[in-house]
Amino acid sequence: MSKSNAAAQAEGAIIVGGGIAGLAMAAALRNIAGVSNIKLLEASSENEFTNIRAGAAAQLGPNGLRALQFITSGDIVQKVIDMGGVLQGNVMMMPGGQSMVIPDTTQSDTGIPQVLVRWGMLRSVLAEQLPQGMILTGAESNVAGYKVSTQNDSEVSLIDATGNPLDMPSTPLIIGADGVKSTFRALVRKCTTNLAEDFDAAGGEDVTYGGRINVKAVVNKSLNEEYKSGHTYAAFAPDGSVAIFAGPAGDGLTYWAISIADSNDVTFLDDIPKGSDEKPEKKNLKEMLLAKLNTLNSDPYIKSVIDLIEQTPTDDVYFQKSQEAKGLGTHSLHSEDGRIVLAGDAAHAFSASYGQAANFALEDAATLAACIRDSENLKDALQDYSKMRLDRCIEMQARSAERAAKAMRGEQAEDVSKWIFQWEIA
Numbered sequence: 001m002s003k004s005n006a007a008a009q010a011e012g013a014i015i016v017g018g019g020i021a022g023l024a025m026a027a028a029l030r031n032i033a034g035v036s037n038i039k040l041l042e043a044s045s046e047n048e049f050t051n052i053r054a055g056a057a058a059q060l061g062p063n064g065l066r067a068l069q070f071i072t073s074g075d076i077v078q079k080v081i082d083m084g085g086v087l088q089g090n091v092m093m094m095p096g097g098q099s100m101v102i103p104d105t106t107q108s109d110t111g112i113p114q115v116l117v118r119w120g121m122l123r124s125v126l127a128e129q130l131p132q133g134m135i136l137t138g139a140e141s142n143v144a145g146y147k148v149s150t151q152n153d154s155e156v157s158l159i160d161a162t163g164n165p166l167d168m169p170s171t172p173l174i175i176g177a178d179g180v181k182s183t184f185r186a187l188v189r190k191c192t193t194n195l196a197e198d199f200d201a202a203g204g205e206d207v208t209y210g211g212r213i214n215v216k217a218v219v220n221k222s223l224n225e226e227y228k229s230g231h232t233y234a235a236f237a238p239d240g241s242v243a244i245f246a247g248p249a250g251d252g253l254t255y256w257a258i259s260i261a262d263s264n265d266v267t268f269l270d271d272i273p274k275g276s277d278e279k280p281e282k283k284n285l286k287e288m289l290l291a292k293l294n295t296l297n298s299d300p301y302i303k304s305v306i307d308l309i310e311q312t313p314t315d316d317v318y319f320q321k322s323q324e325a326k327g328l329g330t331h332s333l334h335s336e337d338g339r340i341v342l343a344g345d346a347a348h349a350f351s352a353s354y355g356q357a358a359n360f361a362l363e364d365a366a367t368l369a370a371c372i373r374d375s376e377n378l379k380d381a382l383q384d385y386s387k388m389r390l391d392r393c394i395e396m397q398a399r400s401a402e403r404a405a406k407a408m409r410g411e412q413a414e415d416v417s418k419w420i421f422q423w424e425i426a
Contacts, residue, residue, distance in 0.1 A: 034373070039134060042140055059116050060084070066424060070366045159194060174340045176188075324350050345357060347393065351403070367385055
C-alpha cells in the first residue's frame with residue numbers, strides 16, 4: 001500500500017508521554033498511517049511502566065473499543081473484554097437503605113459492551129503492539145520545547161529549558177500526550193517553541209481545579225454476595241462531600257473510587273503528611289481516607305467499600321485531583337507551524353464523571369492516524385484532526401463538568417452516553 005503525501009512527510013514521530021494516549025498514538029501511526037520511525041518518551045522507570053497494577057482502572061465503551069479495534073492488530077478488543085469486567089447495570093444506593101437499579105443497555109443498543117479493566121493491563125496490551133526499542137522509559141521530564149533541525153529544516157529537535165538539544169533524533173512531528181499539565185499544550189497555547197523560564201509553571205497555567213480529590217484502586221476481592229454481579233454501585237454522602245463507587249474490573253477484581261469535595265480552600269490532601277518528594281505518602285493517604293469514610297455512617301455498602309480499601313495494598317492506591325484544561329476551543333489541537341499535535345488529557349482534560357478519558361484518547365489516536373493516512377500533506381492532516389476532535393471534546397468537557405457537579409449534590413444530570421457511544425471512525 002502506497003503512503004499518502006502526509007504519511008510520507010510524517011515518516012517519523014516523537015511521542016511524549018507513555019500513557020494510554022501516547023501508546024495508542026504509537027500503535028495507530030504504525031498500523032494505520034504506516035509511520036515506522038517512532039520513539040515514545042515516558043518519564044517513569046521501566047519497572048513502573050511495566051507494572052500492570054498501576055493506575056487503578058479504565059472504563060471502555062463502544063467508542064473506545066471501536067477505536068482500539070481500528071488501531072491495533074489481532075483480536076485485541078476481545079482480549080480486553082475478557083480481562084475486564086463487563087458492566088450490566090448501575091445501582092444507586094439511596095439514603096435509608098433503598099436502591100435504584102439502572103440497567104446498562106449499551107451492549108443491546110450497540111452490540112458492544114462497556115467494560116472496566118485494570119489501567120495497567122490496558123497499557124500493557126497497547127505496549128505489546130509496539131516493537132522493542134520504540135519505548136524509552138525515564139526519558140520525558142525535561143522536555144521544554146523544540147527547534148528546527150540544523151541538518152533538515154523539515155524536522156525539529158527537542159530541547160530543554162535552556163535551549164540545549166536533548167539526545168533524541170530529529171523528527172517532522174511531535175505528539176504531546178503528556179497529561180493534564182502538558183508542556184506541549186502550553187507551547188501551542190502560547191504560540192511559542194520554547195517555554196524557557198516559564199517551564200516549571202506553564203504546564204499548569206491553564207488548568208482549573210474542580211474542587212475534588214479522587215482516590216482509587218483495583219483490589220483482588222469481589223464485592224460481597226449481596227451485590228449484583230456485573231453491576232457498579234454508587235452512593236453519596238447527604239451533604240455531597242463524598243461520592244463512593246465500586247464495580248467489577250475482571251475475574252475476582254473490584255475497582256473502587258472515592259471522590260472527596262474540598263471546602264473553604266482546604267483540600268483533603270492538605271492534612272496528609274508528605275514524603276521527601278512533597279507528595280502525600282500512600283500509607284497516610286489510605287489511613288486518612290478510611291478515617292473519612294468511617295465518619296459517614298454505618299451503611300452496609302459503605303462498610304463493604306471500607307473493607308475493600310482495607311484489603312487493598314497501599315502501593316496500589318492512587319489519587320488524582322479533578323482537573324480540567326481551561327479554554328478548550330480557544331486554540332486548535334496543533335501548533336501553527338504543524339510541528340506539534342496534542343492527544344489525550346494534553347488535548348482535552350475533563351472531569352472523569354463519564355469515565356471517558358481513555359476512550360477519547362483512543363478516539364484521538366484513530367482520528368489522527370486516519371487523517372495522516374488520507375491527507376495530501378501533514379499540515380492539512382493536523383488541521384483536519386483538530387476540526388474533527390474539537391467540537392466533540394468541548395461538548396464532552398461541558399457535559400462531564402455538569403454531571404460531576406450534579407452528582408455531588410445528589411441531582412440527576414441528562415445522560416449523554418448514547419451520544420458518546422455513537423462515535424465511529426470515518
